Amino acid sequence: MTDIEHPETFHGLPVLTLPEPGEQHAPPLPPADSVAWRLDCLWNEDNPFAELWPRFLDSVDSSRVRALLIGPWWHGEYEHLGPVLDRILADADRFPALRGLFLADVISEECELSWLEMTDVTPCLEAFPRLEELVVRGCGESLSDTDTLSLRPVAHDALKVLRFESGGLPGSVVRAVGASRLPALERLELWLGVTHYGGDATVADLAPLLSGGALPRLRQLGVQNSEIQDEIATAVAAAPVVARLDTLALSMGTLTDAGAHALLEGQPLTHLGELDLHHHYITEPVQQRLRTTLEPHGVRLHLDEPDHWDPEYDETRYVAVDE
Incomplete structure (x- = not known):
């Protein structure tokens, strides 16, 4: 991957990866609303996401968390995002202050973009009606339809930033964005990718977005x-x-x-x-x-x-x- 790195800031906050338990000389955790929390399971075989998630909830006041990044959620054998997202959404009511969500903050040394098996991300917008920024990294191609990146047309009054970073963005996702009601959206970024990795979007799919009618507050557009x-x-x-x-x-x-x-x-x-x-x-x-x-x-x-x-x-x- 080029043009892909772990962000140092997200949603206007410095990114902090949740320390491992018992990490020597680790400073006290900062206030929950002062950083963007990043969860990473890749380098610790004792901390798969099923264990990391409850530890995060026990360690941090989730009611004050403003931004969350989901890094590698597996250790050893790769797992698709679906069950992880289900677990997060099951606890959505514990995150009333959440405004920024980054799904799959993963770089090539951890997993190639095309290997990231995604899922339907519409429930994120449905579960977090005050979300202002959603970033999704991953391709559309998958061996299973249930593990394919997808989006359904949705109405969301608060979302200001929507970014899909993909080596193969499905045309259905582009069409769903164009069919959604997103009156607050100011920034839209679509990495369309290539057909080999599921990127089958066409110029016709972009027409509602380029017309200017679908997104009345849009000021920053990337079709890349x-x-x-x-x-x-x-x-x-x-x-x-x-x-x-x-x-x-x-x-x-x-x-x-x-x-x-x-x-x-x-x-x-x-x-x-x-x-x-x-x-x-x-x-x-x-x-x-x-x-x-x-x-x-x-x-x-x-x-x-x-x-x-x-x-x-x-x-x-x-x-x-x-x-």
Whole structure:
């Protein structure tokens, strides 16, 4: 995985991994509402999640917990997320202050993104009506339909940030976001990934989101990490939602000169505070056109060195995160 690390902060709070029991020289635990709590089972065979979760509830005042990150929830043989999420949701009433939830804070040294067997994450939004930020990391491909990342259309009045980090995001998830009622959502980030890992979303699936009608308060949009990044850029170039965005991310995918030209020839982007195009396949002359068009207007343009590829072989272009 590239572009994936353990966050040092989450939902505006420093991340603290719950110490192991009996850890020498461990300082007293901080107030429950002063940190984002991270739970990690990977390195302790005596602490599978079924034991770690009740210890967390006994150690921390869950009524004051504002943010929670679920790191590796297995030790030894990998387990899918479903039973872990069921256990968390069974205790949802003990977390009235929870505003941020990160499912699968896992990096490649712990488990490849494509191996993270997910589940239906809709119950998180149903069980936590005051949740403001939901981050889900994992792919859609699975050997079992019950272990596949999924989302149903949902109404949620408080959610401000929704992020799916995936090497293969199912189109059904994208369509569900577009069909949901999320009046407070300000930031949406979708890593679409590749078809090999279940990423079958199309530009048509994005239409309700790009129309501007589905998410009235959206100001930050990322449609990233896609093997159809040029098609996405072309659609975005004419999308009504762009006119009210502060930041736009079309990064991490296979964006080429074709997609960049579409952005340059489409609606003005000079109102943006930030345009993120890092990890791309844009030639230097077209990069320079982007700079001279946008930077004089104060747009922060993120353009790193283009990845090398052979134009005769499209398969040599890669997204930043797949496996």
